[in-house]
Structures are given as C-alpha cells and as structure tokens.
Amino acid sequence: MSVAFPQRRLPYLLLLPQLVITFVFFLWPAEQAIEQAFYQEDAFGLSREFVGLENFYALWDNPQYFTSIQVTMVFSFSVALLGMGLALWFAVMADRVIRGKLAYQTLLIWPYAVTPALAGVLWWILFDPSMGPVALWLKTIGVDWNHFLNGDQAMILVVISATWKQISYNFLFFLAGLQAIPRSLIEAAAIDGAGPFKRFWTIVFPLLSPTSFFLLVVNLVYAFFDTFGVIDATTQGGPGVSTATMVYKVFNDGFIGLDLGGSAAQSVVLMLLVGAMTVVQFKYIERKVQY
Amino acid sequence: MSDVVLKNLGKTYPNGYQAIPGVDLTIEEGEFIVLVGPSGCGKSTLLRMVAGLESITQGELSIKGSRVNEKEPAERDIAMVFQNYALYPHMTVAVNMAYGLKNRGVPKDEIATKVNGVATMLGLNELLERKPKQLSGGQRQRVAMGRAMVRDPKVFLFDEPLSNLDAKLRVQMRVEIRELQRKLGTTTLYVTHDQVEAMTLADRLVVLNKGKAEQIGSPMALYEKPATTFVATFIGSPAMNLVPAHAGHGELCLAPALRLFNPYEYEGSVLLGIRPEHIQLCSEAEADLSMHVRAVESLGAETLIHGILVADEQHQTPIVVRLAGIHYPEIGGRLWLQLPNQHWHLFDQTSQQRVN
Amino acid sequence: MIENRPWLTLVSHLSLLFGIALVALPVWVALVASTHPTEAFGSGQIPLWFGDQLSENWGQVLFSSAGNGIDVPVWLMMLNSLIMALGITIGKIAISIISAYAIVFFRFPLRGLAFWVIFITLMLPVEVRIVPTYEVVANLELLNSYSGLVLPLIASATATFLFRQCFMTVPGELVEAARIDGAGPIRFFFDILLPLSRTNIAALFVIMFIYGWNQYLWPLIVTTDDAYYTLVMSIKRMLSVEQGDVQWNQVMVTTLLAMLPPVAVVVGMQKLFVKGLVDAEK
Numbered sequence: 001m002s003v004a005f006p007q008r009r010l011p012y013l014l015l016l017p018q019l020v021i022t023f024v025f026f027l028w029p030a031e032q033a034i035e036q037a038f039y040q041e042d043a044f045g046l047s048r049e050f051v052g053l054e055n056f057y058a059l060w061d062n063p064q065y066f067t068s069i070q071v072t073m074v075f076s077f078s079v080a081l082l083g084m085g086l087a088l089w090f091a092v093m094a095d096r097v098i099r100g101k102l103a104y105q106t107l108l109i110w111p112y113a114v115t116p117a118l119a120g121v122l123w124w125i126l127f128d129p130s131m132g133p134v135a136l137w138l139k140t141i142g143v144d145w146n147h148f149l150n151g152d153q154a155m156i157l158v159v160i161s162a163t164w165k166q167i168s169y170n171f172l173f174f175l176a177g178l179q180a181i182p183r184s185l186i187e188a189a190a191i192d193g194a195g196p197f198k199r200f201w202t203i204v205f206p207l208l209s210p211t212s213f214f215l216l217v218v219n220l221v222y223a224f225f226d227t228f229g230v231i232d233a234t235t236q237g238g239p240g241v242s243t244a245t246m247v248y249k250v251f252n253d254g255f256i257g258l259d260l261g262g263s264a265a266q267s268v269v270l271m272l273l274v275g276a277m278t279v280v281q282f283k284y285i286e287r288k289v290q291y
Numbered sequence: 292m293s294d295v296v297l298k299n300l301g302k303t304y305p306n307g308y309q310a311i312p313g314v315d316l317t318i319e320e321g322e323f324i325v326l327v328g329p330s331g332c333g334k335s336t337l338l339r340m341v342a343g344l345e346s347i348t349q350g351e352l353s354i355k356g357s358r359v360n361e362k363e364p365a366e367r368d369i370a371m372v373f374q375n376y377a378l379y380p381h382m383t384v385a386v387n388m389a390y391g392l393k394n395r396g397v398p399k400d401e402i403a404t405k406v407n408g409v410a411t412m413l414g415l416n417e418l419l420e421r422k423p424k425q426l427s428g429g430q431r432q433r434v435a436m437g438r439a440m441v442r443d444p445k446v447f448l449f450d451e452p453l454s455n456l457d458a459k460l461r462v463q464m465r466v467e468i469r470e471l472q473r474k475l476g477t478t479t480l481y482v483t484h485d486q487v488e489a490m491t492l493a494d495r496l497v498v499l500n501k502g503k504a505e506q507i508g509s510p511m512a513l514y515e516k517p518a519t520t521f522v523a524t525f526i527g528s529p530a531m532n533l534v535p536a537h538a539g540h541g542e543l544c545l546a547p548a549l550r551l552f553n554p555y556e557y558e559g560s561v562l563l564g565i566r567p568e569h570i571q572l573c574s575e576a577e578a579d580l581s582m583h584v585r586a587v588e589s590l591g592a593e594t595l596i597h598g599i600l601v602a603d604e605q606h607q608t609p610i611v612v613r614l615a616g617i618h619y620p621e622i623g624g625r626l627w628l629q630l631p632n633q634h635w636h637l638f639d640q641t642s643q644q645r646v647n
Numbered sequence: 648m649i650e651n652r653p654w655l656t657l658v659s660h661l662s663l664l665f666g667i668a669l670v671a672l673p674v675w676v677a678l679v680a681s682t683h684p685t686e687a688f689g690s691g692q693i694p695l696w697f698g699d700q701l702s703e704n705w706g707q708v709l710f711s712s713a714g715n716g717i718d719v720p721v722w723l724m725m726l727n728s729l730i731m732a733l734g735i736t737i738g739k740i741a742i743s744i745i746s747a748y749a750i751v752f753f754r755f756p757l758r759g760l761a762f763w764v765i766f767i768t769l770m771l772p773v774e775v776r777i778v779p780t781y782e783v784v785a786n787l788e789l790l791n792s793y794s795g796l797v798l799p800l801i802a803s804a805t806a807t808f809l810f811r812q813c814f815m816t817v818p819g820e821l822v823e824a825a826r827i828d829g830a831g832p833i834r835f836f837f838d839i840l841l842p843l844s845r846t847n848i849a850a851l852f853v854i855m856f857i858y859g860w861n862q863y864l865w866p867l868i869v870t871t872d873d874a875y876y877t878l879v880m881s882i883k884r885m886l887s888v889e890q891g892d893v894q895w896n897q898v899m900v901t902t903l904l905a906m907l908p909p910v911a912v913v914v915g916m917q918k919l920f921v922k923g924l925v926d927a928e929k
Contacts, residue, residue, distance in 0.1 A: 004754045005822070005832045006346075011753035015761050018746040021802040024787075025780060026768045032779035090666045093659040100660075106914055107667045112924075113909035115861030115879050118902050121886070122673035125680065125895065131693045133676065164670065172921060196655060225772045229863040233883055247774045254778035255868065267775050275770045344823050365829035377820035381842040390838075391828030438824075 030271065036264035048261075055265035064241055065249070065266070072245040075159060076223035083163040084215055087170030088208075092200065094171075095178040105175070112168035116161070117229030123161040124234045147235065151242025154235045158243050161234065162227045169222075170215055177211035178204065217281050224273070246270060294320045294355060294478040295341070295446055301349035301502075302333075302340060310336050311502040313350060321476045323469070327489035328499035328525070335450055337499070338482045342448050343367050355445055365394070370439035371448040375455060376431045378423040378438070385410075385419040388438045409441045412471075429460045436468070440475070447472070449481040453488065465491060486526055490514070498522045516636075520643040523564050523636055529595060529611045531636065532570075533562045538637065546602040551579055554632055555647040562643075564636035567595070567613035571629045578627035582610050584620050594618040601625065674903070681705065681899040688895040700896065708900040717881055719873045721904055727796075728860055728877040728905070734797035735859030736852055739806050744848070747810035748836060752822065769804045773865055781868055791872040800865060806851055809926050813847045814840070850923030853916050857909045878905040 037055055041048040059065045094104050111119070126134045129146040138145045147154040181204060189199045228247050231237060237244030237252060244252065250270065254263030301313040311333050318324050326334040339345040341352060343364035352360055359367050370391075378387050385406055392402045410416050413433050423431055432452060439447055449468075453461045469492055472479050483489050489496055490510040498505045498513065498521070506518040510526075517523035517531075524530040537544045538561045543553040545563070575581075582598035593615055600608040612628065620626055637647040676693060683698035709721045717724075749755075750762055773780060780799055789795030817840065825835045841848075866880040876884070882905065885898050913920050 005752055005826075005835075007753065007832055008755060010832055011749035011755045011758070014745040014749035014753075017742040018765060018802055018807065019761065021742065021798065022764055022768055025783065025799040026771050026776070026802055027764070029776045029779035029783050030771050032782065033776055036779065086666070090663060093662040093666075096656065096659040097663065102917075104663045104667070106917060108663070108670060109917070109921075110910050110913050111670050113857050113861075113913040114906050115863055115909075117863045117879060117882060118906055119673075121882055121898065121902050122677055125693065125899070126673055126676055128693075131688055131895075133693055133695060164673070167666075167670065169924070172924060176925065196652065225774045228774050229879075232864070232867075233886065250775070251777055251864070255781075260778065263778055267778070270775045271770060274772065274775060278769050339823075342823070342827065344826065364823070364827045369827065371824070371827050373820040373824060375818060375820055377818065377824035379821065379824075379839055381839075390825075390830070394829035394834065438828075 033264045033267040036260055037268045040261045055261045058262060059265050067241055068244050068246050068249045071243060075245055076220050078159045079162045079166065079223040080216055080219035083166040083219060084170050087167045088174050091171050091174035091178055094175055108171055109168040111165050114165055115229055116165055116227050117233040119165045120161040120230040120234035123157060127157050149239055151239055154239060154243050158230050158235060161230045162223060166219060166222060173211055173215055177208050181207050217277060221277055294318050296353045299350035300340060300347060300352055302336060302345060303348045314504050316497060318478055320478055323472055323479045323492060323494045324497060325481045325483060325489040325493035326497045326499055327483055327486060330484055332499040333502035334482045334499045338448055338450055338480060341480060342369055342371050368445045369448055370442050370444040371450065372435045372439050372452045374451040376435040378431060378434055380423050383420050383422055384415060384434050387434060388441045391442050405441050409437045413437050428456050429464065432456060432464060445478065447477050447479040451483055486528065498525060518645050520562060520638045527566055529567050529613065531564045531566050532610050533564050534600065534608050536561055536563045549580060549602040555637055557637060557646045560640040561646065562638045562640055564638060565630050565634055567611040569631060569634035570612045573627050573629040575627050577629060579630045581625050581627050584622055584624050584626060587620060589617060596620055677899045677903055681896055681903060683896055685894050685896055704896050704900050708897050717873060717884055719876065721901055724876050724878040724881050727875060730793055731796045731862065731877055732856050732859035734793060735800050736855040738797060738801035739803045739855050740848060740851060742801060743803055743806035744810050747807050747814055751811055751814040765804050765807050768802055784869055790869050791875050795869045796866055800862065809851055813844055817843060850919045850926055853912055853920045854923035856912060860909050
C-alpha cells in the first residue's frame with residue numbers, strides 16, 4: 001500500500017513486542033545452536049572446546065544419522081502420499097455428491113483437531129499386540145503383529161497415525177481446489193465426449209497440480225517437524241532406531257544422550273532444510289500470485 | 292479575499308522523480324476549479340498535496356491566508372470525496388457522516404443536527420441506518436458527499452468522484468454537484484480526466500500535462516483559444532484536427548499544390564488546428580481541400596466523418612468532420628471541405644505554442 | 648451434475664461413509680475402552696462394546712486423579728491447557744496484529760529488516776531449536792511456569808503474514824478518509840482496522856487455539872511439576888509407567904478429554920476454521 005501514516009516512532013513501538021520475543025526465543029537460541037554445533041562439551045557440561053566442523057564430520061561418519069535420514073524420508077513420503085491419495089479420493093467423491101456435503105465434510109475434518117501424539121495413542125491401542133482388535137485380527141489372517149519388536153510394523157503404525165490426522169487438511173484443500181475448477185471446463189469436456197473418468201484424468205487432475213504440489217510441501221513439512229508427538233508417544237524411535245526421525249534424534253541426542261554438540265549440529269542441518277522448504281513454499285506462493 | 296493559493300507548489304519524490312515541477316494557482320472564494328488532464332499528469336497528486344495526504348517538497352500552500360504546508364489533513368479544514376467513496380464499511384451512513392465531527396469533539400446533539408440537516412439536503416434520511424454495502428453506487432456517492440458537507444469545511448476536494456458511476460448517473464450527479472456547490476458557496480477543487488465533466492462543472496479549468504499547468508482559464512476561453520496543442524486536442528470531443536503546414540507570405544502551404552490564404556502573420560512550420568465542428572462541406576469549386584472518407588459514425592443528432600486528407604499522400608493526415616444531422620457520405624468517396632479561417636488555430640511545430 | 652449416473656453417486660456415498668468410518672474407528676474403540684474396568688485390559692482383546700464403568704472412570708479421572716503416576720485430576724490439567732492455549736492464541740494475535748500494522752501502515756527505516764527478522768522465524772520451528780530454547784527458558788527461570796509455557800511459542804510469522812495480507816486489502820482511501828476525518832493511527836486502528844478484521848481475527852483465533860492446545864513437546868520439557876502439566880503432554884507421562892501397569896481405561900478417558908475441546912472448536916466453528924486454515928496458507 002502506498003498510503004501510510006507519517007508518524008516516525010510509533011511503528012518501532014508496535015514492532016517491539018514481536019521483535020523482543022523473536023530475539024529472545026528464536027534468534028538467540030538459533031544462534032546458540034549454531035555456535036554449539038562448533039563446540040564439544042565434556043560429559044558434565046563444565047568445559048567446552050572449539051572443534052570446528054568436527055561435529056558435522058561426526059554426523060557424516062555416523063551410520064545412525066544416515067539411518068535417521070532414511071527413516072525420515074520413508075516416513076515423510078509415506079505420510080504425504082498416503083494422506084494425499086486418500087484425501088483426494090474422498091474430496092473427489094465429496095465434490096460429486098449433492099446431498100449431505102457439509103455433513104460429510106464435518107465428519108471427515110474433525111481429526112485435524114487431534115494432536116499427533118494423541119493420534120498415536122489412539123492407533124496404538126488398536127494395534128497393541130496383546131489386546132488391540134486390529135492386531136489380533138491380523139493374527140487370525142497370519143500376520144504376526146508386534147510393533148514393539150518389528151521395525152517395519154512400527155513404521156507402519158506411526159505412518160498410519162500421522163496420516164490419519166492429516167487427511168482432513170488435505171481433504172479441505174483438495175475440495176477447495178476442485179470447487180475452484182470452472183464448471184464450464186468440465187461441461188466442455190463432457191460435450192467433447194469425455195466420460196467421468198477420462199474427465200478426471202485429463203482435466204481435473206492436471207488442474208489440481210498446483211494444489212497437489214502445495215500440499216506435498218506442506219505435508220512434508222508436517223511429517224518432518226510436527227509428528228514428533230506421534231513417535232515420542234508410541235514408539236519412542238524404536239524398536240532400535242527404526243522410527244527415529246531426524247527431529248526425534250535431535251531431541252533424543254540432546255536431552256537424553258546429552259550430546260549437545262552433535263544435537264546442535266543436527267539442528268543446524270534441520271534449519272537449512274526448513275529454510276530450503278520455506279523458500280520452495282514461497283516460490284509456489286509467488287507463482288500463485290501471478291495467476 | 293483569495294481562498295487557496297498555490298505558490299510554485301511542487302513535489303519531487305525521494306527517488307528523484309519530479310511529479311510536479313511547480314504550479315501557481317490562486318483560487319477565489321467560492322470558485323469551482325477543475326484540474327483536468329490525462330492519467331499520470333499529476334492532477335491527483337496535486338489535489339492530495341492540497342489535502343495534506345502527500346507531502347509538499349517545494350513552494351507554499353496557503354488556505355485562507357495562512358500557510359498549511361506542514362499541517363495534518365485534519366487541521367487544514369478541508370473535506371474530500373474519494374473516487375471509491377472510502378466509506379467505512381462497518382459503520383452506518385449516519386456514523387460515517389458523524390465520524391469526523393466525533394473525532395473533533397463536537398457535542399453529540401450538535402452532530403445529530405448537522406447529520407440530519409445534510410441528510411435532508413441530499414435525500415439520505417431513509418438511508419441513515421444502512422451500511423455502505425446496502426447502498427447503490429449513486430447513494431454511496433451521495434453519502435461520501437454528505438460526509439464532506441457535514442463538516443462545513445473551507446474547501447471541498449473531489450478526486451474523480453464520478454468515475455465509478457454509469458454514464459446516466461454520472462450526468463445526473465454532475466448537475467447535482469454543481470447545484471450543491473453553488474448553493475453552499477464552498478470553494479472547490481475537483482479532479483477529473485473527463486473533459487466533458489471538466490467543461491460543464493468548472494468556473495475555471497486547469498489543464499495539467501506532466502505535472503505542469505498548460506493553461507488556466509474558463510472552459511470557453513480554453514475551447515476558443517487553446518494555448519498549446521495539448522490543450523487544443525484535450526479539450527473538445529472529437530479532438531481538434533491538426534494538419535502540418537508551412538506559414539509565410541500570407542499563405543498557408545499544406546502541400547506543394549495546396550495553398551490557402553492566411554490572414555495571420557507568422558512565418559515558419561506550423562500545425563493548423565481546426566475543430567471538427569468548424570469544417571463545412573461545400574462544392575468542389577469553393578473547396579479549400581478534400582478528404583477520402585474512411586468511416587462514418589451516425590449519432591442521429593450529428594454525424595462524424597473520419598477520413599484522410601487528399602493532397603498529402605505521404606503523411607496520410609487523418610481528419611474528422613462533425614456535421615449536424617444525418618448524412619450518408621459514401622465510404623471511399625471524396626468530400627470537399629471548407630476551413631473558415633476565423634476558426635483557425637495555429638501552433639508552432641517545435642514549441643507547440645499558439646501563434647495566432 | 649453433468650450427467651446422471653446413479654452407480655457413481657452410490658460409489659461416492661459409500662466411499663465417504665467408508666472414510667468417515669475409517670477416521671472414527673480409533674475414537675470408537677477409545678470410547679468403548681473408557682467404559683471398562685482396568686481388569687478388562689489384562690489379557691485378550693479390548694472389548695468392542697460399552698462396559699458399565701463409564702461414570703466411574705470418567706468421574707475419577709476428571710475429578711480425583713488422572714492415574715498412571717499423575718496425582719492431579721484432569722480438570723486441573725485441562726485448566727493448564729486452557730491457560731496455555733489462550734495465552735498462546737491471544738499473545739500471538741496481539742503481537743502479530745500490531746507488528747503487521749506497523750509494517751503495512753507505516754514507512755520507516757529498517758522496515759524491511761524487521762520484516763525479515765519476523766519472516767526468519769518460519770524457518771525455526773520449536774522442534775529444531777529445542778535444546779538451546781530450553782536453556783534460554785531455564786536461564787530466565789521460566790521452567791514450570793505459565794510464561795515459560797506460553798512465551799516461546801507466541802512469536803508467529805504466520806499470524807503476522809496473515810494480518811499483513813488482510814491489511815493490504817484495506818483500501819488506501821480509507822486511511823486517507825480517516826486522516827481527513829481527524830483519526831490518528833491509534834484511533835484508526837481501533838475504530839476502523841480492528842472492526843474490519845473481525846472475521847480474520849476470529850478465524851486465526853480458532854486455528855491458533857487448536858495449535859496452542861495441542862502443544863506437546865514444549866510442555867513436556869519445560870514442566871516437571873504436576874501442577875503445570877497440560878493435558879496433551881500428560882499422556883506421555885501416563886504411558887511411561889511400566890508397560891504392564893498402564894491403566895488403559897484411564898488413559899483413554901484422558902485422551903478423549905484432551906481431544907474434546909479442539910474437536911468441538913473445529914466442529915462448532917467449522918466455517919471460521921476452514922477460513923483460518925486456508926488463510927494461514929496463503
């Protein structure tokens with residue numbers, strides 16, 4: 001906006017609270033993390049020594065770190081793709097129905113309000129090896145389910161829990177995306193003789209691609225950072241390290257393992273990652289603005 | 292006593308762009324001044340400088356004899372009507388009108404009296420409790436004017452107030468604004484890009500071009516004696532025809548074979564200006580020149596004939612003729628024209644200034 | 648509908664019903680589990696139909712103690728969660744709305760820098776800077792306090808951006824009209840900008856309330872005193888007792904109670920919620 005008030009000091013006053021909070025709780029800790037990443041602390045936290053890039057080299061040489069990257073990738077892409085696939089299906093169906101649209105929407109979106117940690121607990125009891133109805137049913141069809149022992153099964157459990165909560169979000173955005181497609185395009189395609197399936201794949205799906213891309217980024221960010229609770233409440237990274245994502249490892253190494261330097265180095269890597277994702281997200285927004 | 296005085300008023304933006312190089316204007320009390328010009332000519336900027344919404348970087352602005360350059364808009368005792376009306380969307384019409392008075396600490400009952408008085412004058416009584424989005428464009432326009440009038444300011448400022456209305460409403464509101472202004476006698480500065488609006492409203496017109504006042508004067512003075520080609524083509528519709536020519540030895544030479552008697556004393560390259568309504572049809576023998584007809588616009592009351600001047604093959608000078616009543620010239624045919632020299636406007640080709 | 652294909656409509660309805668069942672399944676089981684005595688979980692499958700302990704379990708957890716090693720009742724943790732959620736929500740909205748106001752309606756040196764400083768917080772989610780933030784809060788002696796729970800979470804670039812977007816759609820003429828009407832920046836903010844942003848504030852409130860209520864990791868590490876436990880993080884504490892000793896019925900009651908307020912907000916204020924969600928991602 002080109003119009004502005006002429007006051008000179010007032011804007012600083014207005015910005016002050018947010019800037020103070022940002023400095024104290026964001027920039028200072030971030031600076032500490034970056035600084036810490038270049039130091040090694042002794043076991044009692046009494047002295048520390050500058051080690052340069054040592055902590056990063058250690059990460060690079062640590063096979064467990066690579067495992068956590070792998071775990072993060074498997075986890076994040078599974079959550080993103082499974083969640084988006086299901087949500088797209090439900091959204092397309094909801095876009096078709098005329099009666100009860102709002103009721104369906106309500107009944108599908110409420111899990112958004114459930115925090116990942118609670119989602120994890122809810123699915124845990126369904127899959128609990130000794131009493132969970134789903135786990136026991138799986139046993140009857142020959143699957144020996146025990147996510148406390150089997151790493152793959154633990155991964156499946158956290159993926160299901162994390163996805164369950166996120167379907168609602170994807171559903172809303174896909175539905176909005178579908179409703180934004182001009183009716184006339186669909187009608188034109190119908191007049192051109194395309195049936196409902198052909199129309200979906202040749203008209204609707206391509207037009208949803210901006211929404212899909214946007215959701216992919218958002219879902220990856222969600223799976224990277226917001227799902228700490230799912231893992232912490234259900235598997236705590238286990239069994240072994242089979243569900244220890246990068247974020248979980250930062251917490252675990254820092255708070256439980258007390259390897260502050262290593263944890264800080266991991267934080268720095270994650271900051272770079274979020275930075276890159278934020279840039280991608282903003283590039284997307286810029287493009288959206290041009291439309 | 293003169294009411295508003297602009298003394299070499301200018302504006303240069305911090306990035307060095309000079310929007311207004313300097314305008315001198317003295318507005319008498321009760322005068323209706325219209326600032327007119329194409330978009331980007333600086334007319335809105337100038338108005339907003341008077342309002343106090345844009346800073347003044349040069350010269351002096353005084354209202355009722357005192358310098359107001361540094362004063363806040365609210366302290367200048369002006370009221371403004373905006374292009375998009377700028378009504379507060381969450382307030383009723385009554386509250387919209389009362390807001391400025393309330394901020395000035397005017398007592399409640401006095402506000403109510405004033406609001407009711409203005410509402411009656413503008414026929415807004417029925418609408419006082421409505422929100423702006425429940426009003427039509429014309430009603431919003433009226434509320435915006437009411438909001439300005441209720442404060443009883445020294446100066447009214449209008450920033451293209453009619454440009455968002457449909458053509459019919461625009462004509463009606465134009466008449467109404469003029470009538471109200473006469474009745475209230477408040478000094479008014481009005482910005483528009485529409486020359487018809489400008490001509491019909493103004494006591495005096497200021498034609499702005501690139502931030503400079505090209506000419507200041509009454510509408511008829513500007514129509515009859517435009518000082519520059521810019522004013523000549525801007526005032527009047529369709530625009531004045533301009534034909535390149537050479538003046539000298541009592542002749543005006545449009546082409547080697549086309550010489551007209553020239554009563555004006557000037558020598559050099561000129562542009563011959565003649566308004567479409569001053570060109571007459573005639574027989575070949577009486578003709579000053581002729582045109583090829585390209586297109587005909589019949590409006591019933593008048594007919595506009597667009598064509599190309601004959602005798603000027605390489606320049607393809609376009610020409611428009613405006614005739615009263617209904618005519619059916621043949622497209623592609625030739626028409627013979629007379630250009631009465633009492634209606635000539637001669638401009639120097641390089642300076643673009645009037646020379647006769 | 649472009650054409651009438653009854654079977655496709657049927658498939659649509661069935662798919663949606665399946666989806667609803669899928670998302671509701673775990674909550675159903677939790678609800679059932681919360682009505683059984685502790686012994687029902689000792690061996691074998693969780694019962695699939697309601698038991699008779701509904702009022703006992705819910706009453707006990709809500710009013711006497713949450714069980715599983717937590718001595719305070721759920722209502723207290725609910726209160727803590729509410730204080731934290733409202734603190735975060737109101738704090739975020741308050742500081743974001745005034746900083747967005749400064750950025751949009753004023754021109755001042757370092758305006759761009761301020762914008763970038765706020766922007767950069769997008770890249771620093773609490774999960775990433777968890778260890779040093781903990782140290783900062785510990786140094787400020789804010790562990791086990793409401794300020795410690797709330798303050799580190801209230802700087803929000805998202806909310807500032809949302810208000811910035813919203814303010815940028817306010818026509819400049821409105822500001823000018825207000826100036827001519829004698830309204831300074833403070834008066835303009837309260838008389839015109841706030842009323843105009845009502846819906847945006849409400850939508851953001853819904854989203855931020857859910858965000859605040861659902862905080863997990865941060866409360867987990869800054870509170871060691873039961874009196875400051877929030878409901879969501881208490882689940883973790885309840886589950887960390889010896890594996891065999893988890894009282895699932897009580898855990899389920901607590902879980903359901905922890906979900907209830909934000910779910911109620913989403914369902915009850917669906918329109919605002921959807922608006923908030925969509926706005927926040929613009």
